[in-house]
Amino acid sequence: MTAAPNQSSALFNEQSTAAHRANDSAPRTASVEPPTKPIRPSAYALLGNPNTGKTTLFNRLCGARAKTANFPGSTVEARIGNCDGVQVTDLPGIYGLNLDRPESRLCSDYLAGRVRVGRAPQALLVVADATNLPRNLIFASQALQQGLPAVIALNMTDLAQRRGLTIDVHQLSEYLGCPVVSICARSGEGVEDLIKAMREPVLSTADFPDPKGPANAAARWANGVVAQSVGGDHAVGLSRGAAAADTFTDRLDAAFTHPFLGVLVFAAVMVALFYTIFTLATVPMDLIDLLFEHLSNWVHAGFAGLQNRFGWNLVDGPLHNLLIDGVIGGIAGTVVFLPQICLLFFLITLLEDTGYLARASFVMDRLLRRFGLPGQAFVPMLSAHACAIPAIMSARLIPDQRDRVATIFVMPFLSCSARLPVYVLLISVLFAGQALWAGVAFAGCYLLGGIAALMTALLFRRTILKGPARPMVLELPTYKLPSLRTALFTSLDRAVTFLRKAGTVIVGICMLLWWLSAYPQAPAGGQSPSLIAAQSIADPGPVAGDATSQLTHSFAGRLGKAIEPVFSPLGYDWQLSIGVLTSFAAREVFVSTMSVLFAGTDDTEDQAVLDRIRSATRDDGSPVFTKSTAASLLVFYVLAMQCLPTLAVTRRETGSWKWAGLQLGYMTLVAYIAALLARSILLWIGVA
């Protein structure tokens, strides 16, 4: 149903969109100045309160071809899409345009033309929740005073009807001075009418309360409009601001937000979430691995074919190795994260859409507040046990900037799946044949990471991220069935963003590390030395026996020897130092580097190779992996950053290298001191 302001005073008969357009030529109320020659706007700004179904509507209007853009100099995002030949910019959900909050300021600046994201808006599409009209009308009144023609999309009208509310959109349109279209973004009902209405937005000159004036005046105005526009059983209560009891929501909340039962429900939901991610992501991750392996083989075959045909020495040449090991290896190392990222965001969006995620944050707030973190940090922290990258990206759910930075900062302390191969190797050295102690050590690694994360959060929130802890103010949205379409588009959008921005940095740095490990090449005698070294960084595969000589001859190897004195207090010789250095790009590389150094192969799943690593000796004949050294290494890898992709994502999400650099420096320092302490204590109690 579409309604536009007209002069038919008290009679507000329902009219079709066509009829509404026909009425444009009719005389209007004095407060509304119809455009003499309607100009179709080329850019709309889509705005509204949080939880009004704004993103669902945006996806309905623009489909999957939208792109995400950051506001200049900030991490606040807007999505830009195209609907019916018109650019639509989906702004962050805000409660008011004049609030002292980053999102509100950016939206206000965007509407005033002070900041640009895409084209400047020529009209507004304001989304209002029909079930919560008074609050949404106050926001709409602020938006309509921005000096831009507008259309109001009255969303969730189906839900309002089920709650016994009948909204007269024509009456509403009269009060607001612009077209009001009744829609249900989830089902798509009314969206066609909305698109038609968007061709002729109206600049409202209605008499609104001063947006900077007292809130009570705005509330009185909104309640007055509701009293005139809303009918039905609950309309009277709505217009006088009564808080109607909602038995269904009350019962669900009693379970989901209960101090004990709520935590149990949350734990069950999270276990199911991560079980699904781990189970479902394995297949596409293996396929991606296989795809890039084939791609490497094709490129290699291409080079071999050219070499055979023209006699050029291409195979194992610099261009061949750069393409296969640097570029393809680097891209493979990045793209392999995609299934986890897509699945995580898909499932989190579904949970958020149901209204449950806000309840989970509410429950965890009790625990995390003690460490200076908000309840919303818990979902990213759990995700970090799969991979820190999607976890850091999902910290966008946290509204407060200090809370968000603190959460991002501590995320890499939590043991991700990439640490598992390192844990397996070092725990098997420490507790060979002692399954129980090995299990305790595994649990201890996760516990140590968790404690380090919470203590770091506490430390930082009391020092460099110091500030008054924001008391929790969290809207608990209505429970509803999630939209698969919205979840799909959100995960797709996150995947593209990850590939476009983080991917470029990650691939570049992986290529640099490949080069450091592959050059200069060892003297003749080895097979494909650069390939051997590079594979230890990018992608495990078959390697020849000359790997050790290449790795020690490379820049990375020389650096390993140069930094040996730094790591010798921890018990690491030059070989372990190389392992620490090459695994700077990704922790799991440590295992393949050890295999290359001590067994001449990177087949880390062969028991004989693991035995050779365990029994490896130093230059003086003493064992490389003593108990104290293995424990020191284990502690180091639990706490050290050692993941370039995570650093790149931290930089992107915080908007500066400052936090990424601090994260690297702090975690490395903590890891070094803790590893030194672990070794010293073991030596002190007589465990060599």
Next chain:
Amino acid sequence: MSRLRDGQRGWLHATDLCCEDCELLNAMGLTDQCEIRVCQGGEPCIVQINATRLGLSASLARKILVRPVELNA
């Protein structure tokens, strides 16, 4: 407001909140004379203002003064 029992209602009387919190809560629907229903007390608590359900720290709830509806009626 923190003294209201679960399910009890009150009219907003006054607040002792900092400017930032006050503006945010105003924008979320907490305005003069609005009716507040306590859905779940404690720390944090859940309250309902019109159709908006909010999770609030007890520290905030203590700074929101309400007149219980029963006494007012």
